[in-house]
Amino acid sequence: MEQLKFDYPSASRHVTKKAHVGVVGSGDMEILMEPSPTGTAHVSILTSVNGFSSSWKAVLDRFFAKYEGAVRIHINDAGATPGSVMLRLEQAVEVIEQ
Amino acid sequence: MSNTNIFPPFVARRSFIELSARERAQSLMDSGSWRELVGPFERIESPWLPEQGIAPQSDDGCVVLKGKIAAKPAVVVALEGGFQAGSMGEVSGAKMTATLDLAARDCQNGTTTAAVLLLETGGVRLQEANLGLAAIAEVMASLLALREHAPIITVIAGTVGCFGGMSLVAGLSSYIVMTPEARLGLNGPEVIEQESGVEEFDSSDRPLIWAINGGEQRVGMGVADELVVDDAERIAAAIQRYVKAGFPVVHRSQQVELYRNRIAALDTSKQFDPFSLRESWNNKKKEGVAR
Numbered sequence: 609m610e611q612l613k614f615d616y617p618s619a620s621r622h623v624t625k626k627a628h629v630g631v632v633g634s635g636d637m638e639i640l641m642e643p644s645p646t647g648t649a650h651v652s653i654l655t656s657v658n659g660f661s662s663s664w665k666a667v668l669d670r671f672f673a674k675y676e677g678a679v680r681i682h683i684n685d686a687g688a689t690p691g692s693v694m695l696r697l698e699q700a701v702e703v704i705e706q
Numbered sequence: 707m708s709n710t711n712i713f714p715p716f717v718a719r720r721s722f723i724e725l726s727a728r729e730r731a732q733s734l735m736d737s738g739s740w741r742e743l744v745g746p747f748e749r750i751e752s753p754w755l756p757e758q759g760i761a762p763q764s765d766d767g768c769v770v771l772k773g774k775i776a777a778k779p780a781v782v783v784a785l786e787g788g789f790q791a792g793s794m795g796e797v798s799g800a801k802m803t804a805t806l807d808l809a810a811r812d813c814q815n816g817t818t819t820a821a822v823l824l825l826e827t828g829g830v831r832l833q834e835a836n837l838g839l840a841a842i843a844e845v846m847a848s849l850l851a852l853r854e855h856a857p858i859i860t861v862i863a864g865t866v867g868c869f870g871g872m873s874l875v876a877g878l879s880s881y882i883v884m885t886p887e888a889r890l891g892l893n894g895p896e897v898i899e900q901e902s903g904v905e906e907f908d909s910s911d912r913p914l915i916w917a918i919n920g921g922e923q924r925v926g927m928g929v930a931d932e933l934v935v936d937d938a939e940r941i942a943a944a945i946q947r948y949v950k951a952g953f954p955v956v957h958r959s960q961q962v963e964l965y966r967n968r969i970a971a972l973d974t975s976k977q978f979d980p981f982s983l984r985e986s987w988n989n990k991k992k993e994g995v996a997r
Contacts, residue, residue: 609756638764640746685761
C-alpha cells in the first residue's frame, strides 16, 4: 500500500464539474476528479502496488502536458497499467468537460 | 440497403449485466427523479481494507439512489460486483441498512417507499470479518421491518451472482428477479468443493452449477419469481410491475411448513435431477423461458 502525491501548478483553468469513473477491480482503478480548492491541480493516489512512483509521475506529467484544468484528483488503484491509467484520466476529462 | 436485419435481436438490446452498479441503479429509476445518497465524493470508504494492503473504493462498492419507480417513491441499493466481488463490509452494510430504515421511516410517515436491491455479491467481506457478518444481520432486520409496509425487490443479474449471507437477504425479499446468467445459492461452488471435495461438487463444471444455482432453475423451482433476459428495459419493466403490485400477502420465507414438507418429501436415496425438482416443487417442468 503506497500513498503518492503530485502537484501541477501550471494547470489552473477553472473547472466546475465533478467526474467519478472506474472501479477498484484487479488491473483497474477509480478516479474522483473535482474542482481544486486551491486553483491549481493536485493528485493523490492510493495504490495497492508499491514501487511505481516514477511510472505514476511519467503518466501524470504526460497527461498534464495536454490538460490544463485546475482539478483535484484522487485515485484508488488496484494495479492499473499505465495505459489504463491514461484512458481512465481521459475518460474523467470527457465527463468533466462535456 | 439496410443490413440491420442480419443481426440477431440481442444485438439491439441494452445489456443490464454490462452496466456498472451506478448505471444499473440509474437505469431502473424514473428519469430525472433520483438523487444519489452518500455518493463517492463523500468518501465514506472502508477503514479496514488499506490496513490489509487493499485499495478501498470511495463508495465502498455500494450505490444508493432515492427517487421514483413507476411514479412511486422508491430506493435502489446496488452492489458493485467489480469491487471485492460485491462483498459486504462495515460501510456498504451500513449504507444498505440505513437505506432500508429510511424507506421504512417514509412508509411510517405515510409515503409508501419500495426498495430494490441489486445484489451482485459473494456475501460477507472476509477482510472485515465479524463487522461484515453483523452488517448482514442488520440488513436482514431492517428488511423484515420494511417488508411490513412496502415491497422489496431483489434483482440478481450476474455475472457475480448472489451467495453467502446475502442469499439470505435475497430469500427474505418480497420478489426475486433473475437473468439466465445469474446464480443464487448459499454456499458458492468453490466453497462447496473446498469443504466437501470435488466428488461432491465440481466448481469447474459450469452446466452443473447453472443447473443448480442458475436463474432458470431457481425460477423453475419457484424460489425466485421471474426470469428476464439481460435487457435493461425489460428488467426495469419487471421491477415497475412489482413496485405497483405492492408486497405479497404471504412472503416466500414465511412458508416454512410448505418448504419443510417439500424437503422432507425428497428421496435422497437417488440423485434427483433439476427438471424433476422443478416439476415436483413448481409443477412446471419447462418453466424458465426468459421473457
